[in-house]
Every structure is written in C-alpha cells, then in structure tokens.
Amino acid sequence: MDRTLSILKPDAVKLDLTGRINTYIENSGLKIIAQKMLSLTEKQAASFYHIHQERPFFIELVKFMTSGPVIVQVLFGKDAVSKYRAIMGDTDPKQAAKGTIRGDLASDISENRVHGSDSIDNANKEIAFFFAEYQLL
Ligand code: IDP
Numbered sequence: 001m002d003r004t005l006s007i008l009k010p011d012a013v014k015l016d017l018t019g020r021i022n023t024y025i026e027n028s029g030l031k032i033i034a035q036k037m038l039s040l041t042e043k044q045a046a047s048f049y050h051i052h053q054e055r056p057f058f059i060e061l062v063k064f065m066t067s068g069p070v071i072v073q074v075l076f077g078k079d080a081v082s083k084y085r086a087i088m089g090d091t092d093p094k095q096a097a098k099g100t101i102r103g104d105l106a107s108d109i110s111e112n113r114v115h116g117s118d119s120i121d122n123a124n125k126e127i128a129f130f131f132a133e134y135q136l137l
Pocket residue numbers: 052057061090091109110111112114115116118
C-alpha cells in the first residue's frame with residue numbers, strides 16, 4: 001500500500017467537478033485519507049512545480065494554480081501512485097483515453113483538472129510539502 005498526492009486544480013473547483021472526480025477516485029478503490037481546500041500563494045505554487053521552472057509554460061502554470069482555490073488530497077491504496085496516474089489519463093486531454101478523468105472531464109493541456117504525483121519518491125516529497133505548509137496529515 002502506498003500514498004499519492006492529488007490536487008483538484010482551480011478549474012475543477014470553479015467548474016464544480018470535484019464530486020465527479022472523487023467518484024473516479026473512489027471507484028478505482030483508492031481511499032481519500034486527507035482532503036483540504038486551500039489557495040496556493042505564488043511562492044508555494046512555484047516551489048511545488050519547481051521541476052518545471054525552465055519550461056516555457058512555467059509562468060502560465062503558476063498563474064493558473066493560484067487563480068482560485070484547489071483541493072489537495074492524499075490518496076491511499078495498492079499502487080496508489082501508478083493507479084492514480086492511470087485514472088487521471090494523459091497530461092494532454094486530447095491524448096487521454098475515454099474513461100479517465102482528463103479524457104472525460106478536460107479539454108486543454110494547461111487546464112487539465114488534476115495533479116497526481118509521478119513517483120513514490122515525489123509523492124512522499126509532495127505530501128511532506130503540504131504537511132509542512134498546511135498540516136494536511
Ligand atoms: P502531469 O500533470 O501529467 O504530471 P507535467 O508534465 O508534470 O504533467 O506538467 C505539469 C502541469 O503543467 C500539467 O498538468 C499542465 O497543467 C501543465 N503543462 C504541461 N505541459 C504543458 C504545455 O505544454 N502547455 C501548458 N501547460 C502545460
């Protein structure tokens with residue numbers, strides 16, 4: 001069993017998609033063991049996404065992630081990291097399979113509804129980040 005860090009991004013909150021997204025998560029067998037609505041500061045968003053700081057979309061990404069409240073979650077279960085990546089679907093919703101969160105509920109690569117950790121190591125780092133900033137767990 002392991003844990004992964006999920007963020008329902010500002011677009012998901014704005015469009016009232018959080019209940020539907022949680023249904024995808026719960027139907028996959030993953031447990032939502034922590035969940036908190038919060039607003040990221042620019043500093044927090046930039047720090048969270050620091051691995052992308054050289055990418056051309058970095059400024060746009062930080063602006064988007066601070067454009068409204070998000071819901072940060074910790075998901076728990078067997079192979080939680082890879083299972084959540086699978087039900088999220090491809091980063092680009094146009095490439096994402098039907099039946100996935102992004103395939104069904106998103107259309108734009110920059111506003112793709114959800115974040116999920118991409119490795120167990122990064123999941124632990126991301127959970128620790130939100131614990132330190134917000135006592136999420
Ligand atoms: P991931 O969210 O599937 O792990 P990453 O490559 O880690 O994808 O990118 C982080 C986030 O940056 C994406 O979810 C998306 O919001 C944004 N992003 C990635 N690629 C692009 C792009 O080409 N244009 C605009 N935004 C992008």
